[in-house]
Amino acid sequence: MKIAMVGSGAAGSVFAAYLRRGGAELWLIDKYKAHMDKIAADGLVFRTPEGEEVLTGFHTAPDARDIGVMDMVILMVKATQTADVMEATMPAIGEDTVVVSLQNGLGNDEVLAQFVPEDRIMYGSGLIGTELAGPGVCVSKPEEGVMMHFGAVHNNPKTDAAGKALEACFTAGGCLASFDEDVRPYVWKKVIANSGYNGVSAVMRMRVKDVFSDPFGMKIVRHVWEEGCAVAEAMGIGDLRPLMVLEEPKILAGLGNYYPSMAQDAVLHQRQTEISVLNGAIARYGERLGIPTPYNTAISEIISCIQNNYDKQYVKA
Numbered sequence: 347m348k349i350a351m352v353g354s355g356a357a358g359s360v361f362a363a364y365l366r367r368g369g370a371e372l373w374l375i376d377k378y379k380a381h382m383d384k385i386a387a388d389g390l391v392f393r394t395p396e397g398e399e400v401l402t403g404f405h406t407a408p409d410a411r412d413i414g415v416m417d418m419v420i421l422m423v424k425a426t427q428t429a430d431v432m433e434a435t436m437p438a439i440g441e442d443t444v445v446v447s448l449q450n451g452l453g454n455d456e457v458l459a460q461f462v463p464e465d466r467i468m469y470g471s472g473l474i475g476t477e478l479a480g481p482g483v484c485v486s487k488p489e490e491g492v493m494m495h496f497g498a499v500h501n502n503p504k505t506d507a508a509g510k511a512l513e514a515c516f517t518a519g520g521c522l523a524s525f526d527e528d529v530r531p532y533v534w535k536k537v538i539a540n541s542g543y544n545g546v547s548a549v550m551r552m553r554v555k556d557v558f559s560d561p562f563g564m565k566i567v568r569h570v571w572e573e574g575c576a577v578a579e580a581m582g583i584g585d586l587r588p589l590m591v592l593e594e595p596k597i598l599a600g601l602g603n604y605y606p607s608m609a610q611d612a613v614l615h616q617r618q619t620e621i622s623v624l625n626g627a628i629a630r631y632g633e634r635l636g637i638p639t640p641y642n643t644a645i646s647e648i649i650s651c652i653q654n655n656y657d658k659q660y661v662k663a
Contacts, residue, residue, distance in 0.1 A: 347511055350375055350416045350438055352431060353423035356476040359484035361422065361448060363392040366401050368519030373405040373413050382406040384482030391483040394520070415440035418508060421458070425451040425623040432461045444508040446496060448472060451623025452537050452631070455499050468505055470496025470529050471536045474521070475600055489596065492522050497529030530583050538574030538586065539593045541624045542567040543601065545645040548608040548619065555602030569641040574628045580635045612649060616656040621649040
């Protein structure tokens with residue numbers, strides 16, 4: 347199976363490493379030239395809890411314009427970049443190509459539907475901590491159990507075949523995966539969890555464990571989660587509250603010592619965040635359904651104001 351991984355940073359590289367171990371032919375697409383050049387020359391160093399190995403045989407390119415038509419295209423750019431990236435990716439998408447979003451956030455499938463028919467779109471998410479330790483070096487920090495869930499927007503023979511092949515390839519590579527008939531509960535659970543620890547950590551400029559250990563911080567996180575669960579339930583996805591209770595210790599154990607991605611974007615790197623597809627998306631769906639989301643709305647508006655005004659923020663002399 348010929349797969350293009352569009353967006354091959356930390357998460358994209360880790361996902362591609364598992365797929366390569368599982369037998370896929372991979373094209374890594376990314377504008378990070380030093381990373382692409384290192385992989386092309388020496389292979390991809392893949393670190394997992396079991397050890398380190400070097401994976402070779404990848405094709406690399408800065409974009410997908412000239413790589414030929416793929417069997418599958420996986421999107422791993424930031425959700426806010428999808429529409430722009432798809433313009434350059436369309437030459438790699440033929441009549442039988444299945445397009446998969448494994449990106450963070452809600453609404454990625456809706457963006458892809460502007461470019462390809464819905465009967466060729468799949469989406470989902472991974473439960474894997476990832477890191478890019480340097481050019482050509484990626485690190486996987488997996489959870490136990492199923493680490494990758496994905497499903498089709500509309501189940502049909504084409505997506506069934508592609509989904510089962512992707513499931514088999516991930517699993518053969520050491521990443522237990524599941525092609526689900528209804529992937530929405532898994533996507534929403536991850537989005538709700540992210541909106542809590544990611545959004546609150548970014549606003550507070552604190553590591554996850556410090557937010558969780560403060561009674562006010564944890565109270566805000568739980569309000570964010572409760573609102574997200576209420577919106578998901580109103581959408582007919584089901585009651586996700588029991589799952590969120592189980593998420594809390596997992597998040598603390600796996601991510602407690604880290605500034606999560608949104609905190610890094612807003613505080614360390616001063617770049618655009620994924621707030622619009624996390625807390626912002628929960629707030630938009632809530633407004634559409636008549637479900638109050640004051641905590642998600644406030645966090646979304648605060649982070650949006652911050653990222654619009656990096657050049658005006660106080661800097662200690």
